[in-house]
Amino acid sequence: MKIAPIELTVQRAVKRYGGVVALSNGNLDVRSGEVLALLGANGSGKSTLAKIITGVVAPNEGDLRVDGQAVRFSSPHAARKAGISAVYQELSLVPDLTVAENIWLTHEPLRAGTLDRREMQRRTADLLALFSGAMRDSLSPETSIHTLPPDEKQIVEILKALSFGPRLMILDEATASLDSRQVDRLFNLVGQWKRDGMAIVFVSHRMEEIFRLADKATVLRNGESVGTRAIAETTERELVGLMIEGMHEFERRPPSAALASAPVRLKVEHVTGHGLHEVSLELCDGELLGIGGLQGQGQSELLLALFGALRVSGHVTISGEEARFKHPKDAMQKGVALVPGDRASEGLLMIRSILENLQLPSWREYGVPIRMKKAERDGAQVAEELRMVMASLDAPVNSLSGGNAQKVVLGKWLLRSPHLLLLNDPTKGVDVGAKSEFYELLNQLRDRGTAILFYSSDDDELLGLCDRVLVMHDGAVRAELAGDGLNRTALVAASMGAAG
Ligand SMILES: Nc1ncnc2c1ncn2[C@@H]1O[C@H](COP(=O)(O)OP(=O)(O)OP(=O)(O)O)[C@@H](O)[C@H]1O
Ligand SMILES: [Mg+2]
Incomplete structure (x- = not known):
């Protein structure tokens, strides 16, 4: 026609x-x-x-x-x-x-x-x-x-x-x-x-x-x-x-010398299901491993699977122990935390107070009846560490700006001092100031030896912060970028499926 x-x-x-x-x-x-x-x-x-x-x-x-x-x-x-x-x-x-x-x-x-x-x-x-x-x-x-x-x-x-x-x-x-x-x-x-x-x-x-x-x-x-x-x-x-062209490359801080001899915290082998195909990776204590790629290539599913929120096949160990969790609470018990990207739907009870939200994953530790003084002290300390801008710990979460609300999500996991931190595009919709504080915090956690798996839809974050980056495509790992190979050209090319 x-x-x-x-x-x-x-x-x-x-x-x-x-x-x-x-x-x-x-x-x-x-x-x-x-x-x-x-x-x-x-x-x-x-x-x-x-x-x-x-x-x-x-x-x-x-x-x-x-x-x-x-x-x-x-x-x-x-x-x-x-x-x-x-x-x-x-x-x-x-x-x-x-x-x-x-x-x-x-x-x-x-x-x-x-x-x-x-x-x-x-x-x-x-x-x-x-x-x-x-x-x-x-x-x-x-x-x-x-x-x-x-x-x-x-x-x-x-x-x-x-x-x-x-x-x-x-x-x-x-x-x-x-x-x-x-x-x-x-x-x-x-x-x-x-x-x-x-x-x-x-x-x-x-x-x-x-x-x-x-x-x-x-x-x-x-x-x-x-x-x-x-x-x-x-x-x-x-x-x-x-x-x-003309976009700046990042001065990354060099991976710490300790990393070479750090123990493997997380080992993932052939994880398959929910759109994932044969995903394998290793993450050491004190390492910040980025996950990149176009949006929706299985990055979130991988994190949710590791957290026990999605059932997949394959083999996962944490510190050498079998770690295929059936439920997020099993993962939490083993020192795993997941910071979600979508605050309102996954992370927070918006009409509850900041303090209650901070305590959510760890309330058992404060006993019954709850030891309120200690809970408040810990909450105040985390709020200060994160430089949260708020009226008080009793204010509802929905009174906070987007960036500060995201800090509550992070804070509630920090109270548990996780060994393995899973971050699911945590800075989406967060303002620039809050982002840089968040980066500082990530570096502190890494220095304390936390193993961090960090999905970000923002290439700058991956390039500026991570020790290594895995690029995902169609549920599989398409490329691993590290050292000099971790640069903007390589990241964009691998994400778009171009020859490097
Ligand atoms: N309605 C809007 N109000 C404010 N800013 C907007 C609006 N629509 C787009 N923008 C901004 O304009 C810029 C360009 O957005 P646009 O949607 O055209 O990008 P794009 O190239 O299509 O990106 P993507 O590949 O993510 O789809 C972005 O910074 C975006 O945040
Ligand atoms: Mg568009």
Whole structure:
């Protein structure tokens, strides 16, 4: 099916949110029959640029042209009318509606002015057929969205965008939750759309996908388009170089001499399950071992499995003793602590007092009836060590800033003096000041001999703090970086699956 031609150019697009500059100089151009990859680190402005094109976000400045004509879309609806459709990074389906209703919402097929349900079912079935064999057979136009797993929701999003019959399609990390068979199917479809004359903007963190699908790539760095390369004339290394050019390398403190002879605290062999594949690692006392990679590659699952919150197969020992915990309380008894990333859902009772939260994992130690004086003394000491800013220990946790609330999560584990500390992206959403105090604390714990396994979605933390970093991909360890090999180029390349 022939698609009407289109040419889109964006020049000098700027988007500010208060003091935050999300995009300082966005440029791209793409035309019919072309796949343009947009790449850049987290927060570099890719989604903002995509949303400016589709009228979701109004730019502060910039020149947007479709077929040479200056345009400014006031809404996604206006962009769709001009033939531009998008799959956004955040899913946007209505849970209580069916697959068909979601796809056709706002452009339902009509007959004599009323909804033509049969036509809607028929068209939906045609769209679903594009992914037949790559989804469960039970998925039908009548299936309710809330019953679908993430991959199928993602596919419905793609079909919804397609249902508008676009000339230009934007796919913002649309493959992140798809399995490899579904990605193959999508790529075949994109190939077909391209031959039909569609233009495609493809946002991805995966080098392999970019090199398979795209004709050219535009790289964003800190809100700025810093270069465009034809895929046939570039390399993974060059693109990674553009992404990180000018970003500083870290002076890491050298691993302490004691580390060489430190005893192995944690040994993990062939851990498999919950998306993990054959994960093996060793961690010594006083060592800070980082875990990196794109988000959602099994990092959290690994930590939860080690903490006894997920059941996996494989062999785990702590100080040489079998340590496959059935429950977090078993792990806690063996001196293991987990600091979660998502404070509100995993870490804290928000309406309880700071003191109660601090005591949560260790209340048994204070006896029955609870030795309140001692509990208060210990709590006050930890609060001081962590430099927590609060009205008093009796104030509820939800009266604290994000960074201070996170300190409570950390503090409640420090009261137990863990031997093995598992950190699950602990500084997400924490302000800069609180972060640096947190880093100081990590270093103190390491000096005291605590073994620390530290997942962070922030490359700077991994590069600046860790002795070694394991990069995970699809539930497996893809690379181990240490010494001079632990640098930004190697970390970004390994995360994106580029040859180092
Ligand atoms: N609504 C908003 N309010 C405030 N800041 C925002 C908003 N949307 C984006 N930002 C900020 O703008 C910057 C660019 O964000 P954007 O989502 O475009 O990045 P991205 O390249 O898509 O990142 P990722 O790879 O993580 O998806 C980030 O620093 C982000 O925190
Ligand atoms: Mg994004």
